[in-house]
Amino acid sequence: MSENFTTKILATPFAKDDLHNPLSMPVYNTAAYEFATAEEMEAAFLGKSAFHTYTRISNPTVEYFEQRIQQVSGAMAVTALASGMAAISNVFMSLAYKGANVVTTSHLFGNTFSILQFTLANFGVEVRFCDLLDIAEVEKNIDENTCLVFTEVITNPHLEVVDLKALSALTQQKQVPLVVDTTVVPWTVFKARDFGANLEVVSSTKYISGGATCIGGLVLDHGNFDWSRSKRLDAKKFGRMAFQAKFRGEVFRNFGACMSPETAYQQTLGLETMELRFNRAASTGLALAQWLQTLPEVKKVHHNSLPDNPFYGVSATQFGKIGTAMFAFELADRAACFAFMNKLKIVRRATNLFDNKSLIIHPLSTIYGTFSPEMKEKTGIPDTLLRFSTGLEDPEDLKADILKALR
Numbered sequence: 001m002s003e004n005f006t007t008k009i010l011a012t013p014f015a016k017d018d019l020h021n022p023l024s025m026p027v028y029n030t031a032a033y034e035f036a037t038a039e040e041m042e043a044a045f046l047g048k049s050a051f052h053t054y055t056r057i058s059n060p061t062v063e064y065f066e067q068r069i070q071q072v073s074g075a076m077a078v079t080a081l082a083s084g085m086a087a088i089s090n091v092f093m094s095l096a097y098k099g100a101n102v103v104t105t106s107h108l109f110g111n112t113f114s115i116l117q118f119t120l121a122n123f124g125v126e127v128r129f130c131d132l133l134d135i136a137e138v139e140k141n142i143d144e145n146t147c148l149v150f151t152e153v154i155t156n157p158h159l160e161v162v163d164l165k166a167l168s169a170l171t172q173q174k175q176v177p178l179v180v181d182t183t184v185v186p187w188t189v190f191k192a193r194d195f196g197a198n199l200e201v202v203s204s205t206k207y208i209s210g211g212a213t214c215i216g217g218l219v220l221d222h223g224n225f226d227w228s229r230s231k232r233l234d235a236k237k238f239g240r241m242a243f244q245a246k247f248r249g250e251v252f253r254n255f256g257a258c259m260s261p262e263t264a265y266q267q268t269l270g271l272e273t274m275e276l277r278f279n280r281a282a283s284t285g286l287a288l289a290q291w292l293q294t295l296p297e298v299k300k301v302h303h304n305s306l307p308d309n310p311f312y313g314v315s316a317t318q319f320g321k322i323g324t325a326m327f328a329f330e331l332a333d334r335a336a337c338f339a340f341m342n343k344l345k346i347v348r349r350a351t352n353l354f355d356n357k358s359l360i361i362h363p364l365s366t367i368y369g370t371f372s373p374e375m376k377e378k379t380g381i382p383d384t385l386l387r388f389s390t391g392l393e394d395p396e397d398l399k400a401d402i403l404k405a406l407r
Contacts, residue, residue: 005072005188006275012068015050016060025064027265031055047249057253061261065268069218072271073187075200076223077244079252080216080264084183084203085111086257087217089119091179091201092148093255094247097232098124100147103176105132106378109156110367112181113379116150129378132162135170142174147232148199152181153192153318156353157328157363157387158380159302161311164318168196175229177243183207184324184353188275195318198225199243205352207278207325210270212355214263219247277392281325281354284398285390289327291399297336297406299384303327325354330384337362337386343405346397347388358391358398 014025033052035041044051052058066078081087092115096102104116106129116127128141132151142149149171151162164180171178180197182190186207192200202208204216227235227242238245252258289303304315305322315323331337341349347358351366361367364381371379390398 006272008071009068009271012064012071015063015067025061025265025268027261028055028060029261030059055261056256056258059258059261059264061268062259062264065259065264065271066218068268068271069220073200073220074191074193074222075220076240077221077248079219079248080204080259080267081219081252082217082257082259082263083215084181084201084205084217085115086255087201087203087219088112088181089115090247090251090255090257091199091219092116092120092125094243094251095147095177095179095230095232096120096123096125097147100145100231101126101128101141101143102148102150103128103130103138103141103146104150105129105155105160107155107158107160107380108152109181110363110371110379112152113375117375132167133160135163135166138167139170139174142170142176146174146176147230148177148179150179150181152184153190154184154304154315154324154326156184156326157367157385159304159309159311159326159328161304161314161318163314164192164195164197171198172196175226177225177227184326185319186274186278188278189320189323190318192220193222193224196224198222204267206354207274208267208270210266210273210277210356212352212357213270214266216259216263216267217257221247277356278325278354280392281390282322284393284395285325285327285388286322287395288388288390288398288402289329292329292402295403295406297331298329299332300330301327302329302385325390326387327390328385328387330382331386332384334362334365334383337384340405341386344401345404346393346401347405353389355389356392358393359389361387363387 043049044053069078130137130141168178177198179199181201183203200220202218223240227233233242233246235242289301292298292301304311347360350359364383
């Protein structure tokens with residue numbers, strides 16, 4: 001099969017023959033599946049056959065979406081879930097336990113920070129926030145009860161970039177799994193497994209969905225971690241599939257955060273144009289960031305592909321010329337941010353990332369709006385920051401809209 005990203009997607013065969021030989025995988029809108037015999041049914045429920053039993057566990061439409069992701073990501077196993085947060089929470093609940101600790105950074109997306117800071121604490125899990133850019137500090141925080149190290153490959157909306165090879169070398173040495181959120185960087189330019197990631201979580205709502213039509217999440221297991229040290233997983237019985245046995249065989253089923261067949265169908269189609277959409281949006285985003293640097297009203301521009309950005313070198317190594325269609329910039333103060341946003345006509349005031357439409361948001365008053373002053377300070381988001389998600393509009397139209405709103 002071709003190594004080309006889009007060709008791989010389009011050439012992925014169905015797992016099983018379909019009666020009518022459709023070019024697109026049909027939407028299997030069914031909760032359950034009938035079996036010819038009681039013996040066949042027993043084999044399916046015991047995992048001794050490839051038959052589907054119940055859509056909360058697996059579904060043909062969802063399975064095909066997972067297979068396409070597996071083809072382009074190179075993962076050993078892929079599971080589609082109801083949202084990006086479902087992907088994150090299911091991974092945490094599969095690896096964490098009372099008395100364990102998670103090592104991460106406080107510079108994270110709002111809900112990810114929230115589940116670590118507040119939710120996991122209710123289950124007796126300690127979260128150790130540290131500077132992941134300082135490998136020595138990370139090492140000091142890892143001990144025998146560290147169940148995982150977690151990071152976003154480009155933090156949202158801070159746009160910090162961890163040196164993944166350095167971080168993964170440490171986690172491998174310490175025998176701790178490295179879990180990475182790669183939502184803001186697509187597989188067209190970046191393969192997390194090549195930089196030592198063991199598990200990968202993705203919000204498929206973003207690049208994959210396309211027109212932001214539906215919510216979804218993914219968990220990718222790269223099969224490259226020795227789970228024998230884990231206090232929760234049975235590596236003796238399942239080997240490198242130990243995480244899958246716990247995650248897919250227990251936690252995913254019990255929490256019920258499955259992706260719907262309709263969502264899987266829409267995101268399967270979205271994958272087909274993802275490479276084209278990303279290339280357009282990312283190149284427009286870089287052009288806008290470069291242009292914004294020339295405007296006196298803009299105090300600072302954060303984009304990893306700008307040569308003066310502190311993460312320019314590591315970003316180029318990990319993601320190539322342009323790694324994301326997200327950037328951020330700062331105005332004089334909160335009032336200037338709100339006044340600017342209110343005057344925009346083409347750019348939409350909305351959350352989400354990588355819609356076909358360009359989106360802008362003031363993170364501190366929205367995503368982090370319900371946080372206490374102390375928690376807001378901990379996340380490190382300035383009140384002057386605006387996050388911009390580049391869409392598919394003509395770059396000159398976006399510039400005109402921005403300039404008119406600024407002046």
